[in-house]
Amino acid sequence: MTVATQTGGGGHVDRGGGGGSSGLADVVELILDKGLVIDVFVRVSLVGIEILTIDARVVVASVDTFLRFAEATNRLDLYGKGKGGKDLTELTQGMMEGGAKGKTAGALDAAVDKVGELLGGNNREEEQEEAPRRRRPQRTREREA
């Protein structure tokens, strides 16, 4: 029985997981809220309980998301080949610098910093970009049947 965990041969699929080789983002998504729950486990104090109750599966469709994509699309034109790219000038530039970023900063950035602190730093860029997640109220998970 050979089940290898190393990188696959084809090279077009990014491989990970299996015995600690995953990044933190993968691990959090894999194990949180998953697995067998029996009502015999004692309540333990947790660090970063708010972070642990972030539900990564909540679908986020917000103004922030829309602005991010509007920005990405305009940036695309700016750097893209053709498709009107040469017509776009400083205006687009200004939009990129002062757009969605400024409006979502503040509370979210603080939250990200806190995540980073609690979990010992971000190991993937993506985790910082995915800050606008909704939080669920705290709840106790230890005694759920």
Next chain:
Amino acid sequence: MSPTYVYGLVRSDAELPEDLVGLGPSGTVSTVVHEKVAAIVGDVPLDRPLGTRDDLVAHEAVVDSVAAHTTVLPMRFPAVIEEEGVLEELLEPHHDRFVRALDQLEGTVQYTLKGRYDQDVLLREVVEEDSGVRELQERIRGVPEDAAYYDRVKLGELIVKALEERRDVDAKDILDRIGPFAEAVSATTPTQPEDVVNAAFLVRRDGAEEFEAAVEELGGDTHEWLKLRLLGPLAPYDFVPEE
């Protein structure tokens, strides 16, 4: 009277890898056996709360290292019980339920597949195909940022909608193509518009190579617009039977 961490459950005749490192101060991982079931256990740090990055990673590493060798029923993080409770409260009263669950999962592992659009490629496609998007872009151009705020929101909304429409089609294609190589599939709706698919597959151990090959082939066919990430083999986190 010391607290014990429980990583998961295996059949008592299962062989565990020797190099498991737990989240406790000793790092050791051992088993407590009751008839046909064994709990994979270790010590717990007493001077701090659980939940650090290292704790999460250690839990996953132990459970998935075991999963690479044998069928394991993963516990939900964090599972702590008094030492004597492992037998008296966990294994003895729930023995038959655990055996049933292990039987159900016998010979299988989980793979998790995530697919994300290459953002630039997809956005280009949307802009080219959607005249509404192009019109809005034109209108925004030359307008001061604040004045164009609602148009920018509207533009983003159109793009997100276009991405989600594509995603529904592409996700179905992916699941139709990879699904037949799995015993069961559990797909969740991705959280970000550029995410196409996030699905767990329960795969027979003896079919793992074929499954991986199918994903590789899919990756080869789609790599120009889709980034695939395959995690596994893993413990069957998404397929733990509910009582």
